[in-house]
Amino acid sequence: xxxxxxxxxxxxxxxxxxxxxxxxxxxxxxxxxxxxxxxxxxxxxxxxxxxxxxxxxxxxxxxxxxxxxxxxxxxxxxxxxxxxxxxxxxxxxxxxxxxxxxxxxxxxxxxxxxxxxxxxxxxxxxxxxxxxxxxxxxxxxxxxxxxxxxxxxxxxxxxxxxxxxxxxxxxxxxxxxxxxxxxxxxxxxxxxxxxxxxxxxxxxxxxxxxxxxxxxxxxxxxxxxxxxxxxxxxxxxxxxxxxxxxxxxxxxxxxxxxxxxxxxxxxxxxxxxxxxxxxxxxxxxxxxxxxxxxxxxxxxxxxxxxxxxxxxxxxxxxxxxxxxxxxxxxxxxxxxxxxxxxxxxxxxxxxxxxxxxxxxxxxxxxxxxxxxxxxxxxxxxxxxxxxxxxxxxxxxxxxxxxxxxxxxxxxxxxxxxxxxxxxxxxxxxxxxxxxxxxxxxxxxxx
Amino acid sequence: xxxxxxxxxxxxxxxxxxxxxxxxxxxxxxxxxxxxxxxxxxxxxxxxxxxxxxxxxxxxxxxxxxxxxxxxxxxxxxxxxxxxxxxxxxxxxxxxxxxxxxxxxxxxxxxxxxxxxxxxxxxxxxxxxxxxxxxxxxxxxxxxxxxxxxxxxxxxxxxxxxxxxxxxxxxxxxxxxxxxxxxxxxxxxxxxxxxxxxxxxxxxxxxxxxxxxxxxxxxxxxxxxxxxxxxxxxxxxxxxxxxxxxxxxxxxxxxxxxxxxxxxxxxxxxxxxxxxxxxxxxxxxxxxxxxxxxxxxxxxxxxxxxxx
Numbered sequence: 208x209x210x211x212x213x214x215x216x217x218x219x220x221x222x223x224x225x226x227x228x229x230x231x232x233x234x235x236x237x238x239x240x241x242x243x244x245x246x247x248x249x250x251x252x253x254x255x256x257x258x259x260x261x262x263x264x265x266x267x268x269x270x271x272x273x274x275x276x277x278x279x280x281x282x283x284x285x286x287x288x289x290x291x292x293x294x295x296x297x298x299x300x301x302x303x304x305x306x307x308x309x310x311x312x313x314x315x316x317x318x319x320x321x322x323x324x325x326x327x328x329x330x331x332x333x334x335x336x337x338x339x340x341x342x343x344x345x346x347x348x349x350x351x352x353x354x355x356x357x358x359x360x361x362x363x364x365x366x367x368x369x370x371x372x373x374x375x376x377x378x379x380x381x382x383x384x385x386x387x388x389x390x391x392x393x394x395x396x397x398x399x400x401x402x403x404x405x406x407x408x409x410x411x412x413x414x415x416x417x418x419x420x421x422x423x424x425x426x427x428x429x430x431x432x433x434x435x436x437x438x439x440x441x442x443x444x445x446x447x448x449x450x451x452x453x454x455x456x457x458x459x460x461x462x463x464x465x466x467x468x469x470x471x472x473x474x475x476x477x478x479x480x481x482x483x484x485x486x487x488x489x490x491x492x493x494x495x496x497x498x499x500x501x502x503x504x505x506x507x508x509x510x511x512x513x514x515x516x517x518x519x520x521x522x523x524x525x526x527x528x529x530x531x532x533x534x535x536x537x538x539x540x541x542x543x544x545x546x547x548x549x550x551x552x553x554x555x556x557x558x559x560x561x562x563x564x565x566x567x568x569x570x571x572x573x574x575x576x577x578x579x580x581x582x583x584x585x586x587x588x589x590x591x592x593x594x595x596x597x598x599x600x601x602x603x604x605x606x607x608x609x610x611x612x613x614x615x616x617x618x619x620x621x622x623x624x625x626x627x628x629x630x631x632x633x634x635x636x637x638x639x640x641x642x643x644x645x646x647x648x649x650x651x652x653x
Numbered sequence: 654x655x656x657x658x659x660x661x662x663x664x665x666x667x668x669x670x671x672x673x674x675x676x677x678x679x680x681x682x683x684x685x686x687x688x689x690x691x692x693x694x695x696x697x698x699x700x701x702x703x704x705x706x707x708x709x710x711x712x713x714x715x716x717x718x719x720x721x722x723x724x725x726x727x728x729x730x731x732x733x734x735x736x737x738x739x740x741x742x743x744x745x746x747x748x749x750x751x752x753x754x755x756x757x758x759x760x761x762x763x764x765x766x767x768x769x770x771x772x773x774x775x776x777x778x779x780x781x782x783x784x785x786x787x788x789x790x791x792x793x794x795x796x797x798x799x800x801x802x803x804x805x806x807x808x809x810x811x812x813x814x815x816x817x818x819x820x821x822x823x824x825x826x827x828x829x830x831x832x833x834x835x836x837x838x839x840x841x842x843x844x845x846x847x848x849x850x851x852x853x854x855x856x857x858x859x860x861x862x863x864x865x866x867x868x869x870x871x872x873x874x875x876x877x878x879x880x881x882x883x884x885x886x887x888x889x890x891x892x893x894x895x896x897x898x899x900x901x902x903x904x905x906x907x908x909x910x911x912x913x914x915x916x917x918x919x920x921x922x923x924x925x926x927x928x929x930x931x932x933x934x935x936x937x938x939x940x941x942x943x944x945x946x947x948x949x950x951x952x953x954x955x956x957x958x959x960x961x
Contacts, residue, residue: 229951231960267814274737274811277802304940305933312944338797338812338819345776345794352776355909355917358800359775379961386958404961408941412933416926430912431773431804434901443915574808574901614955 226475228313228611231380234472235620239605247598254591257584258335266338269584275577276568280589281336283567286329287425288560289593290365291449293325294457296373297418302487304411310480313611318461319377320609324596326369332592333362357427364421372414378403380607423450429566437518437570438508448499449563455491456559458484459532463552466545468610475613476545485536485548492533492555496526521561521569529558660936688767688883688907691786695826696886697840697848698856699759700863701898702870704847706744706757710839714742714761717827717838736760738813741824742839747897756891758898759848761839762809762824763878764788764886767907770801770810770823778821779810782828786853786886789825797821806882806901806908853886860888883907 261269272279295318303311334340345351346363353359379400386396426449429436442448462484469476503509512519532555539548561569568579581589604610712731715722722730723739733740742761749755768788771779778795781788790810797819801810813819827837835841840850849856860876868874870892877895878885882903889900896902904911919925948959 229955230957263817265814265816265819266812272799272814274735274802274808277799277812304937304944307940307943309944309947338799339792339795340797342776342778342794342796345796351794353772353774354920355913356773356775356800357913357916358773358798360920362775362796362798383958383960404945408934408938411937411941412930415933416930419929420926424916427913427916428773428800428803430916431769431908433806433903433908433912443912446916574899608960614957617957 223478225613225615226477227613228475228477228480229614230612230617231316231608231610232612232616232620233608234468234605234610235623237472237605239602244598244601247594247601250587250591250594251598252591254588254595257588257591261335261584261588266336269582269588271580271582271585273577273579275573275575276571276579278567279336279579279585280568280581281332281585283564285332285589285592287567288563289325289596290329290425291422291453291456291559291563292460292556293322293329294418294422294453295319295461296322296376297415297422298454298457298491299461299484300411301415305415308483308487310483313477313480314461314465314484316380316609317465317611318457319373320380320600320603321460321464322457323369323373323377324599326365326373328592328596330366330369332589333365335588357424357430360424361421361428364417364424368414368417368421372410372417375403375406375410376414380609384607418453419450422453423447425449425563426566432566432571435572435574436566437572438506438511439503439518439522440566440570442502442506444498444502445566448495448502451491451495451498452559452562455488455495456556456563458488458491459552459556459559462488463549463556465610466549466552468604472610474610474616477611477613478543478545480611481545481548482540485540485551488552488555489533489536489540492529492536496530496533499526518570521565525558525561525565527558528554528561532556532558688910689783690766690884691782691784693784694766694786694853694886695831695851696764696786696853696856696888697761697826697837697850698860698888699848699890700860701756701758701847701889701891701893703845704744704757704759705845706746707844708744709842709844710759710848711740711742711744713838713842714824715740717830736809736811736822738811738815738820738822740811741822745899747893749897754893756893756898758891759839760807760809760899761887762788762826763807763882764824764826765882765907766884766886767882767909769804769806769908772909772913773800773804775800785826785828785831787826787828787831788823789828790821790823792820795821804908806903807899853888856888860890863890880905883910 257269266272270279270281295314299311299314299318302308303315334343337343343362346366352363382396382400382403385392423446426445426447429441430443430445433441462481466476466481468474503512512522532551532553535547535551535554537551539545539551708731715731718741720739720741723733723737724730726733733743735745736743742759745758745760747756747758764787766786768779768781771777771781771788774780775796775798776794778791778793779788779801780791797812799812801821801823802808802812810821810823812821827835830837836850840848843849849859851859857876857879864871864874864876872891872894877889877891877900878887881900883906889895889898891898945959945961948961952959
């Protein structure tokens with residue numbers, strides 16, 4: 208169904224009601240295995256093979272990293288940039304749970320899943336990028352940590368976050384799937400859910416504190432590099448700017464991905480939720496741009512933005528993309544065009560990605576001057592680990608209730624499986640209300 | 654229901670009292686922060702003006718550290734173009750195009766008093782000895798993140814790019830030779846005495862004596878490393894500007910002290926994060942209650958199990 212018309216002024220009220228996201232529903236009726244999925248799996252397998260080669264022969268033969276550029280795209284793109292896109296659980300979560308923008312709860316499962324996948328893939332590649340990963344076991348002994356090192360903060364905090372609060376936040380959809388899977392599992396699942404809910408406030412709070420710490424520490428990493436980071440980027444406010452970029456980029460990632468999924472799998476878009484997300488994102492973008500501009504002006508680095516060199520080029524590209532994205536999001540709120548909103552998310556996230564990529568790579572000036580360009584192997588591995596995340600996403604949204612949808616979608620799914628999976632009836636799921644369709648009618652008929 | 658103004662103010666108010674206390678306590682300790690001088694700090698004094706560039710120290714360094722000769726680029730013995738995973742010490746020549754004064758320079762670890770590499774090292778693989786002040790690398794603690802190669806303002810630590818078990822290489826002032834009562838390899842062979850070893854205080858007074866006896870001979874009449882980057886244990890004298898020799902002007906404050914000041918303050922005793930956590934738990938508890946209530950209301954309306 209066409210969704211853009213739903214938000215037109217004077218749209219049919221019933222149509223808006225029918226598009227309201229009520230419930231997360233698995234994507235049904237589309238096979239998991241398709242050519243695109245197979246391509247992603249192939250890329251992932253290629254990356255795994257190359258990874259084995261890297262583990263045997265070292266980083267030098269496979270990558271373009273050198274003494275001047277000690278960090279390649281595995282760290283600077285897959286970790287610095289991709290985890291910023293995957294901070295949805297942090298940014299959307301804070302908006303929903305702390306600032307109580309309750310409409311955004313519809314997007315929470317998407318945010319949690321994309322975050323988990325981005326972090327998991329980033330951390331795996333971080334382990335491969337590390338030269339001596341077997342020594343990561345020191346993480347278990349807090350008294351061996353170098354408490355004031357930004358890198359220790361990032362490595363430890365990120366791993367703990369992805370493995371404990373973020374992973375546990377993703378458990379409820381899995382438990383829900385088990386609950387519907389077999390009625391015999393229900394008492395056990397419900398007991399687990401009760402335990403999880405008891406700890407939920409503590410978990411969620413940790414899930415906002417930890418990313419706040421490590422996303423800002425990612426910026427603090429480059430503080431120690433001092434003069435080698437171009438003055439347009441090197442600032443004491445780097446941690447805060449990194450955190451700000453992560454928050455608007457992750458809104459873009461979550462809302463943009465959800466819109467794309469709705470488009471691909473032909474689901475209705477709830478414009479009330481999307482408008483709210485776009486409004487928050489645009490404010491985050493403008494606040495971030497304001498802070499960035501004020502910082503550059505007060506440090507007296509503005510002049511370097513008008514030099515005719517690659518740094519100024521990167522800077523203006525970043526600023527133009529971000530502000531253009533913010534403006535398009537704003538326009539989409541008044542002209543009610545989902546196309547503008549989607550493009551706004553894409554552009555602002557691209558601008559943010561360039562920002563997060565710059566201090567370590569594009570605006571990094573090692574002394575003596577040297578060049579770094581990722582090798583084919585490096586790019587293939589980087590792409591492979593991103594593909595793994597996307598493949599995981601495609602598999603999970605088709606099996607577990609992640610994507611938000613109107614109530615009709617849920618009933619549609621029940622009807623769909625009633626005919627196509629008749630064995631579901633024999634194992635007794637429907638008896639206890641599989642999909643809630645055959646719930647014994649205990650309610651008052653009126 | 655969105656967070657109310659009253660709730661916001663009271664939460665912020667409650668949180669700000671302990672936060673203020675933590676910040677003031679933290680600020681006091683930060684103001685007292687000084688770079689401790691190791692009581693038996695040893696170092697090198699390199700006088701570029703009397704170095705003849707014979708590279709005997711480069712060969713002696715390789716021998717003392719038992720490293721194979723680096724023949725990777727052109728199969729020549731001990732002729733690498735820069736420091737690398739087999740070269741802890743190197744002699745370079747600064748020769749400007751305009752024909753003005755040339756100078757050799759010996760590059761090795763500066764053994765900073767407040768080393769940026771150790772400040773960034775996540776599990777203290779790079780560690781400054783509290784007595785001698787020598788910065789050493791421990792294989793068992795290094796995760797191979799290469800952050801030291803990013804942070805070092807002198808670009809000294811080098812990562813081994815080949816092999817499954819890479820190491821980080823930097824000058825450790827031959828600390829195992831020092832334990833045996835020997836001098837660092839490079840200082841044992843220098844024919845002109847351009848590089849000498851000794852306690853830092855002795856070297857510093859020696860350098861100042863040289864400046865006093867030869868006024869105008871040395872650049873700015875000063876010793877590089879006395880206060881630069883918070884002070885280093887390798888001291889340099891030169892006729893040409895220091896930054897031409899790869900020794901940047903970093904100011905008297907060390908790089909970690911200058912750049913990580915706020916980072917350190919915010920994480921002091923982990924007080925502010927803990928406070929923030931407690932505040933978040935309070936707010937989220939309330940939101941969760943409301944959210945669960947709404948979800949169960951909706952469950953009754955639709956007859957479908959609530960999704961939390």
